[in-house]
Amino acid sequence: MFKKVFVLGASGTVGTAIFKLLSCEKDLKTIGTYFSSGLENSPCLIRFSVEFPNDINSILKQVHPDIVISSLRGDFDKQLIVHENIANYLTANNGKLIYLSSANVFDSCWDQPHYEDDAEASNSDYGQFKIQCETLLRDRMSDRAILLRLPFVWGRNSPRLREVKTGCEIGKLRIYRDFYTNHVSDMQIAQMVQWIIKEDKGGVFHVGTSDVINYQRFIEQLITAMGMKLPEFVYQKTPRTMAVLSSRNDIPNELKWTNEKLVQYLCSSTQLASS
Numbered sequence: 068m069f070k071k072v073f074v075l076g077a078s079g080t081v082g083t084a085i086f087k088l089l090s091c092e093k094d095l096k097t098i099g100t101y102f103s104s105g106l107e108n109s110p111c112l113i114r115f116s117v118e119f120p121n122d123i124n125s126i127l128k129q130v131h132p133d134i135v136i137s138s139l140r141g142d143f144d145k146q147l148i149v150h151e152n153i154a155n156y157l158t159a160n161n162g163k164l165i166y167l168s169s170a171n172v173f174d175s176c177w178d179q180p181h182y183e184d185d186a187e188a189s190n191s192d193y194g195q196f197k198i199q200c201e202t203l204l205r206d207r208m209s210d211r212a213i214l215l216r217l218p219f220v221w222g223r224n225s226p227r228l229r230e231v232k233t234g235c236e237i238g239k240l241r242i243y244r245d246f247y248t249n250h251v252s253d254m255q256i257a258q259m260v261q262w263i264i265k266e267d268k269g270g271v272f273h274v275g276t277s278d279v280i281n282y283q284r285f286i287e288q289l290i291t292a293m294g295m296k297l298p299e300f301v302y303q304k305t306p307r308t309m310a311v312l313s314s315r316n317d318i319p320n321e322l323k324w325t326n327e328k329l330v331q332y333l334c335s336s337t338q339l340a341s342s
C-alpha cells in the first residue's frame with residue numbers, strides 16, 4: 068500500500084528538492100503546497116497561505132496524508148497555529164510529521180558545535196520561534212514528530228548561491244569573518260527525509276556536513292570550483308561558530324556529506340550526488 072506524503076512549502080529551496088525526490092518513489096504519493104510561485108497548473112500542488120492558518124484543516128481532510136513534511140516560511144504566530152492544526156490532525160489519524168528546524172535553536176550559545184541532545188537556547192526571534200514549534204510538536208505528537216535541524220542550506224538555484232555568483236559578477240561580496248560553520252545541500256536533506264520515511268526512523272536529526280569549516284574558506288573553495296574570479300570580500304561581524312553536528316550512530320555512510328562533496332554537488336549538473 069502506498070503512503071501519502073504532503074510537503075508544505077514544496078516550491079521553496081528545500082521543499083522542491085524533497086518533493087522531487089519523493090515523487091520518484093513508486094510506493095509514495097507526494098502532494099505539496101506553494102504560496103506565491105504561480106504553480107497553479109501543477110496537478111500535485113495546492114495553494115496555501117499561512118495568513119489563513121485554519122485553511123490547513125480542510126486541505127488535510129482533502130489530502131489525507133500519512134506523513135506531513137513542513138518546509139514552510141511565513142508569519143511565526145500563524146505558522147504555530149498551522150502546526151497545531153497539523154499536530155491535531157496527525158494525532159487523530161496516526162500520522163507523522165517531519166519538521167524542518169534550524170541551527171538557530173542554539174543561537175544564544177554559538178561558540179561550539181551542537182549535537183542532537185544539547186539543550187536549546189536562542190536569543191533571536193527566529194530561533195525562539197523554531198524552539199516554540201519544536202516544543203509544540205513534541206508535546207502534542209511525542210515520537211510521531213521528527214525534527215531535522217539545518218545549518219546554512221545551499222541548492223543549485225538557492226538564493227545563497229545566487230548571491231555568491233552576483234557578488235563575483237559585481238566584484239564585491241559580503242561574508243562572515245572568523246566564523247566556523249557547517250553547511251547542508253537541499254539534496255542531502257531530501258535524501259535524509261527519503262531514508263527516514265523508508266526506514267521509519269524517529270527523533271531529532273542534525274543534518275549537515277560532518278566537517279566544520281571557516282566560512283570564508285568555504286566561499287573561496289566554492290568560487291574557485293565554479294571557475295569564477297574571487298571578489299573583494301566585505302566582512303560582517305558574527306558569532307564564532309554555528310554548526311549542528313550529529314552524534315547519531317544509525318546514519319548510513321552514503322548520507323554523510325563533507326563540505327568538499329557539497330561544493331562538487333553545487334558545481335556539477337548531475338541530479339543525485341549520492342556517492
Ligand SMILES: NC(=O)c1ccc[n+]([C@@H]2O[C@H](COP(=O)([O-])OP(=O)(O)OC[C@H]3O[C@@H](n4cnc5c(N)ncnc54)[C@H](OP(=O)(O)O)[C@@H]3O)[C@@H](O)[C@H]2O)c1
Pocket residue numbers: 075076077078079080081082100101102103104105115116117118137138139140141142167168169170217218219220221
Ligand atoms: N534556507 C536555510 O538556510 C534554512 C536554514 C535552516 C532552516 N531552514 C528552514 O527550512 C525550511 C525551508 O526553508 P527554505 O530556505 O527552503 O525556504 P524558502 O525557499 O523561502 O521556501 C519557503 C516555502 O514556504 C512557502 N511560503 C512562504 N511564505 C508563505 C506563506 N505566507 N504562506 C504559505 N507558504 C509560504 C514558499 O512558497 P512560495 O515560494 O510559492 O511563495 C515556499 O514553498 C524553513 O522552515 C526554514 O526555516 C532553512
